[in-house]
Amino acid sequence: MAGVPADARICDAACGPGADIPALLAAAPDGHVTALDKAEGFVKQAQAAHGSDPRTTIFAGDMAAVTGPFDLIWCAGAVYFLGVRQALDAWKNALAPGGAVAFSQVCWFMDAPSQTAQEGWAEYADMTDEPGVLSAIDAAGYDVLGTRRLSDAAWEAYYGPMDARIAQLTPEAGPALAAVLQEGRDEAALWRNHRTEFGYTLFVVRPR
Ligand SMILES: C[S@@+](CC[C@H](N)C(=O)[O-])C[C@H]1O[C@@H](n2cnc3c(N)ncnc32)[C@H](O)[C@@H]1O
The missing domain is CATH 3.40.50.150 (Vaccinia Virus protein VP39)
Structure with missing residues (x-):
């Protein structure tokens, strides 16, 4: 820039x-x-x-x-x-x-x-x-x-808030939302383990 x-x-x-x-x-x-x-x-x-x-x-x-x-x-x-x-x-x-x-x-x-x-x-x-x-x-x-x-800091600035939002939504999630939240967890884990x-x-x- x-x-x-x-x-x-x-x-x-x-x-x-x-x-x-x-x-x-x-x-x-x-x-x-x-x-x-x-x-x-x-x-x-x-x-x-x-x-x-x-x-x-x-x-x-x-x-x-x-x-x-x-x-x-x-x-x-x-x-x-x-x-x-x-x-x-x-x-x-x-x-x-x-x-x-x-x-x-x-x-x-x-x-x-x-x-x-x-x-x-x-x-x-x-x-x-x-x-x-x-x-x-x-x-x-x-x-x-x-x-x-x-x-890595840029990635964590994305996944950190996403982790928090997933944790917030998980207790009340129905099956459709639970599947979406799991996709989010899997994506973050993929990056963290294979970055x-x-x-x-x-x-x-x-x-x-
Ligand atoms: C991973 S998001 C990135 C959004 C944003 N640039 C950011 O960094 O937060 C990809 C975006 O591309 C948009 N998109 C995909 N194909 C597009 C197209 N042909 N024209 C306009 N937007 C498109 C999607 O709707 C989605 O919002």
Whole structure:
């Protein structure tokens, strides 16, 4: 975010409930954040939390169809819905001259991850290692400005509150909610037990 001008036009692509909007506005206090997600429930939460700020526009929509122009497209934990190549292709025309894309992408951190880790990510058959993501970035015609792996502290900042919420909901949970809570427990356990094998890496990229 250090390279973002104070008046940047930022797109939060697949914003979820809008947790990143304050940080994006802090990086560009004179700018504007256009935030969208295809899940209406998340959009309503984001609107309730941040929609009164005149520096935001928040709506339900498809991140593959954003038009811009944006100085930065930020996409946290959602590029895999489109694929890295497809997302970067879709966003090229939505970037202002000099604009960049910053996204996080789940990657394998080793050549031979354990069977448990592979089973945990079985639904995401296209998952690659970091060189695989770099190849897709290059094939899409982008240069890499920087990369960084998400820290353990960042993961715990997500799973810690989730653990607490699961503990709060468990005593009263019916069968459907109990199944969802167990999925949450399993996901947190997968990361805690196998975090050297996979994780999210942040990539900041710009069209060549
Ligand atoms: C793991 S969540 C990440 C949400 C948010 N970026 C965050 O970090 O909290 C992935 C999000 O991608 C959204 N999503 C998936 N495909 C999308 C699409 N084509 N257009 C817009 N949003 C999409 C989902 O609805 C979900 O909110």
